[in-house]
Amino acid sequence: MTDPVRDPVLAAIRRRRVTRxxxxxxxxxxxxxxxxxxxxxxxxxxxxHLQRFVATTHPxxxxxxxxxxxGMIARPPAAIVICVDxxxxxxxxxRPDVPGPWIDVGTATATILLAAQAVGLGAxxxxxxxxxxxxxxxxxxxxxxxxxxxxxGHPAPVQPAPMSAGRRVTxxxxxxxxxxx
Amino acid sequence: xxxxxxxxEDDALELLAYLVTAARTQVDEAAEYGPMRLLTAAHxxxxxxxxxxxxxxxxxxxxxxxxxxxxxxxxxxxxxVEQLDAACRSLAAHLKARxxx
Ligand SMILES: Cc1cc2nc3c(=O)[nH]c(=O)nc-3n(C[C@H](O)[C@H](O)[C@H](O)COP(=O)(O)O)c2cc1C
Numbered sequence: 001m002t003d004p005v006r007d008p009v010l011a012a013i014r015r016r017r018v019t020r021x022x023x024x025x026x027x028x029x030x031x032x033x034x035x036x037x038x039x040x041x042x043x044x045x046x047x048x049h050l051q052r053f054v055a056t057t058h059p060x061x062x063x064x065x066x067x068x069x070x071g072m073i074a075r076p077p078a079a080i081v082i083c084v085d086x087x088x089x090x091x092x093x094x095r096p097d098v099p100g101p102w103i104d105v106g107t108a109t110a111t112i113l114l115a116a117q118a119v120g121l122g123a124x125x126x127x128x129x130x131x132x133x134x135x136x137x138x139x140x141x142x143x144x145x146x147x148x149x150x151x152x153g154h155p156a157p158v159q160p161a162p163m164s165a166g167r168r169v170t171x172x173x174x175x176x177x178x179x180x181x
Numbered sequence: 182x183x184x185x186x187x188x189x190e191d192d193a194l195e196l197l198a199y200l201v202t203a204a205r206t207q208v209d210e211a212a213e214y215g216p217m218r219l220l221t222a223a224h225x226x227x228x229x230x231x232x233x234x235x236x237x238x239x240x241x242x243x244x245x246x247x248x249x250x251x252x253x254x255x256x257x258x259x260x261x262v263e264q265l266d267a268a269c270r271s272l273a274a275h276l277k278a279r280x281x282x
Contacts, residue, residue, distance in 0.1 A: 020252070067194075068202045070202055130201075130206065133198075
């Protein structure tokens with residue numbers, strides 16, 4: 001196995017943790033653009049790029065987004081909202097229930113979380129929000145469905161304890177070799 | 182004498198939006214998120230009320246309620262229920278002292 005301490009990509013993956021407490025220091029738009037550029041390179045099903053990103057560093061908009069997002073614990077000064085363009089997906093012939101576009105939301109999320117770390121920002125994914133309310137708050141075009149919000153900000157010195165800090169899961173717990181052994 | 186307001190319009194709106202949108206997200210989420218969301222709402226309400234409430238109410242809000250976890254429901258259900266009961270008892274003691282005699 002490659003040593004995760006010596007390989008910078010593996011080390012970054014190991015170091016990343018969600019940020020649930022952020023300072024109110026503003027986030028530079030240039031940093032958000034660096035993260036968006038990285039997200040563009042996340043793999044997508046059929047190279048279709050059916051996700052759309054909505055970015056904001058606007059304090060009033062962020063305030064409203066947090067008010068309608070019960071899962072948003074931090075008060076992030078910026079966010080990238082990952083949407084699926086459902087109309088485009090339908091035009092490509094994707095049925096509404098096929099998982100491809102949602103898996104793309106996952107690859108974009110993972111890329112954004114790592115890219116945020118690379119520019120020195122903390123990031124926290126949030127899926128617990130009212131899609132209907134966020135669509136209104138962000139003036140989303142028809143057919144854009146907001147699927148995940150990544151809050152971005154400068155990490156506060158003290159973070160809340162992680163969710164259910166129990167026994168640490170290892171890759172072995174999650175993996176089954178075939179054939180066994 | 183009318184009691185002083187402990188929430189301003191912005192505090193109240195924020196909490197109201199949280200409650201309404203949590204009602205929606207809870208339809209799709211694991212049942213254990215229910216108590217978590219309610220406790221988060223209670224914590225946010227307590228945080229907003231704290232500075233403007235009476236010393237006795239502020240003390241009650243800082244009791245066992247403040248110690249309740251809001252990020253995840255602990256795996257030990259019995260202990261969690263005991264903690265919730267302790268928060269309920271402590272609140273009831275404050276309510277009784279304030280209104281019950
Ligand atoms: C799809 C998805 C949705 C998530 N939604 C939320 C959320 O609404 N609120 C939250 O605080 N964390 C949310 N998280 C963060 C996870 O709780 C977090 O990744 C997990 O507890 C592990 O912590 P770590 O990333 O620091 O290792 C979400 C993560 C994913 C992948």
